[in-house]
Amino acid sequence: MLRRQAYKFRIEPTGEQQRKLRQFAGACRFVFNKALAVQQVNREEGGKYIGYVAMAKYLTAWRNGDETPWLKDAPVHPLQHALKDLDRAYQNFFAQRADFPRFKKRGQRDSFRYPDPKQIKLDQGNSRINLPKLGWLRYRNSRQVLGTVKNVSVSLSAGHWCVSIQTEREVDVQRHSSPLAVGIDLGVVRFATLWDGRQETVLQPLNSFKRHQHRLAKAQRQMSHKTKFSNNWKKAKARVQRINRQIADARNDYLHKATHAISQSHALVCVEDLKVGNMSRSAKGTVEQPGQSVRQKSGLNRAILDQGWGEFRRQLDYKAQWAGGWLVAVPPQQTSQQCPECGHTHAGNRQTQALFLCLACGHSDNADRVGSRNIRERGLKTLEGQGHAPIACEVNGAVWPSAAGTRRSEETAFAA
Structure with a gap:
């Protein structure tokens, strides 16, 4: 299996x-x-x-022209890669995967990339890296970089410069040691409810933004009272950026620990195919048709985005592959309205946010646990419907499938 992995360090x-x-x-x-x-x-x-090829000729003219001769002071490959980023943004727009490209602002996500590995020298023993026109840079060497260096990205985050080293290496992925298949139901009150066919596991939400919301609001008010672009305004802006960085770091740390534990202990992970962008869309509406319950919907949107559902699924996807496991996304419709005992589906089965009571057979349970059970069963049926033959390993009557020969070679999760 070809593993691409990035190692991010703070540079000095x-x-x-x-x-x-x-x-x-x-x-x-x-x-x-x-x-x-x-x-x-x-x-x-x-x-x-x-296209990019034609636009690259514009870059040559800008670098050699009289108006912007200072472009020659910067390395050419990062400038070319900026054009590639724009080309990718347009392609995503044409494919309706993203909005129309927007102009970049100074101080927001400042970064650039060195795409040529031949120009990069990494000296892990002395904790330094050599980049074109920058020379040797010291970095905080917190872990060993494995694999062949493919490219390096440099970014500014809350006043600190960081370097992200992307590597590539071949690894042998064995069959997952655990035979368990788990269904995961995501929520706001409960961040994740897991059901593996035998027992329930509940992950409580971190609510990183909610914890720092008042402190962030105070810092933003103080920033708004300063004269824009003054020294005091810059200090206040740096304080706001640090708080935002702390919120994001705490959320990422929580998600990484949770997804690592899940991928290591379960061979098959079944999740809902949630459209987080649609779920967190504003209910404000238009002047002609104003929305309803806008304030309540705004609070719900804030809580959904604070959980990091999209990043949770992204991390689960690649970590399951690295561990020799499998991730399946199932449709989220009526997962908490279908009775796992008799199969009766009705909106009235979901009595409250936490209570499930089947109107047909009377089965009562926690609604999130019911959702995770249904997600698990739907994930198993989805793979069986795709022709993946189950192997002789059962957990309470449920089987998890063998995926030998179903993925392309560089992403094969299970050994044949």
């Missing part, structure tokens, strides 16, 4: 290197915005979309 640049880092990030942002402006003018004039 000198004063001169910090100046260059900001200069290079600004140059990449300038190229992205200028190329986007060219694309918009071309579209208004009725022209066709300009």
Whole structure:
């Protein structure tokens, strides 16, 4: 199995290197915005979309022109990759996977990438990395980097520069040691309810944003009272960024620990195919048709986004593959309204947020536990319906399938 993995470290640049880092990030942002402006003018004039190859010629003209000669001070490969990022943004827009590309702002997600591994030198023994036109950079070496370096991304987060090293290596993935299949029901009151056919496990929500909400609001109010772009305003802005960074770090740490434990202890993970973007969409409506219960829906949206459901599923997907497991996404419709005993489905079965009571057979249980049981059964049936033959391993009458020969070679989860 071909494993691609990124290792992120905080770097400790000198004063001169910090100046260059900001200069290079600004140059990449300038190229992205200028190329986007060219694309918009071309579209208004009725022209066709300009691809990356043709747009790269514009970059050559900008670097050699009299108006922007300072672009030559930045390495060319990160500038080219900024054009590739714009091209990918347009392709995602054409495929209706994302909104129309927007101009980048200074101080928001400043980053750039070195895509050529031949120009990158990594010295793990001395905790340093060499990048073009930056020289040797010290980094906080907290773990060993495994595999062949493919590219390096440099980013600014809450006033600290970080380097992300993407590697690639071949690993042998054996059959998962656990025969258990688990269904996971996500929620707000309970972050995750797990059912593996024998017992229930409940993961309580961290509510990282909710814990720091008042402190963040206070820092934002203090920032709004400062004169914009003054020194005091910059200090207040840095305080807001640090709080946001703490919220995100706490959430990511919780999700990584939870997904690691689940992927290591279960061979088959069944989750709901939730459309988080649609679920957290604003209910404000329009002037002609204003929405209803906007305040309540706003609170629900905030709680959903605070849980990190999308990131939870993304981490489960690749960690299950690394552990030799399998992840299946099932339709979320009526998972908590169907009785797991008799199969009767009705909206009235969900009496309250926490209570499930079947109107047909009288079966009573926690609604989240019922949802996780149904998700697990639907995941098993989905794989069986796709022709994946189950192996001789049962847990309370349920089987988890063998996926030998069903994935492409670089993503094979189970050994044949």
